[in-house]
Amino acid sequence: MLGIKWSAIDFDNNTITVNHTVHEIGENGKITLITRDRTKTKSSYRTLPLVDEIAGVLKSCKKQQESNKKLMGSSYNKKYTEYICVDKMGNLTKPGYVTSHFSLLLLRNELRHIRFHDLRHSCASLLLARGISIKEIQEWLGHSNYNTTANIYAHLDIKSKQNTAVALSGILKR
Numbered sequence: 001m002l003g004i005k006w007s008a009i010d011f012d013n014n015t016i017t018v019n020h021t022v023h024e025i026g027e028n029g030k031i032t033l034i035t036r037d038r039t040k041t042k043s044s045y046r047t048l049p050l051v052d053e054i055a056g057v058l059k060s061c062k063k064q065q066e067s068n069k070k071l072m073g074s075s076y077n078k079k080y081t082e083y084i085c086v087d088k089m090g091n092l093t094k095p096g097y098v099t100s101h102f103s104l105l106l107l108r109n110e111l112r113h114i115r116f117h118d119l120r121h122s123c124a125s126l127l128l129a130r131g132i133s134i135k136e137i138q139e140w141l142g143h144s145n146y147n148t149t150a151n152i153y154a155h156l157d158i159k160s161k162q163n164t165a166v167a168l169s170g171i172l173k174r
Contacts (some may be wrong), residue, residue, distance in 0.1 A: 135151050
């Protein structure tokens with residue numbers, strides 16, 4: 001998410017392309033930010049439909065960034081202007097910041113603690129509960145292996161389990 005650049009957003013065709021990454025590595029007690037113009041795997045590189053709600057947030061974010069650039073003038077960090085996830089001063093948002101502030105967001109709203117990465121699990125499970133196929137979810141999440149999606153990410157909800165129980169009951173009655 002932090003690696004997405006403005007060039008990956010196509011508002012005309014309503015698409016978003018996942019093609020960049022940002023991550024942190026720790027070496028000798030020092031955290032280093034790594035930006036790459038590629039994804040972890042070939043299947044991680046993908047173009048997805050841009051839903052209206054996200055497009056609206058992105059347009060608002062773009063306007064805010066332009067306003068911040070003008071307001072901060074020469075103090076604005078222009079090194080990361082192509083990235084979407086920057087702070088008011090133009091500094092790239094760090095993964096550790098997202099992790100810690102996501103926990104605070106959950107706490108502030110009295111929600112159960114989960115890792116930020118667990119939102120991928122939630123996404124997969126919610127899509128599955130809505131009848132989206134595992135194959136489609138695999139492509140949405142950018143997994144190279146069908147089994148990764150099926151075995152790790154797509155947790156069945158109770159309704160799916162009940163549907164399985166009803167089907168099994170029907171088979172046993174025969």
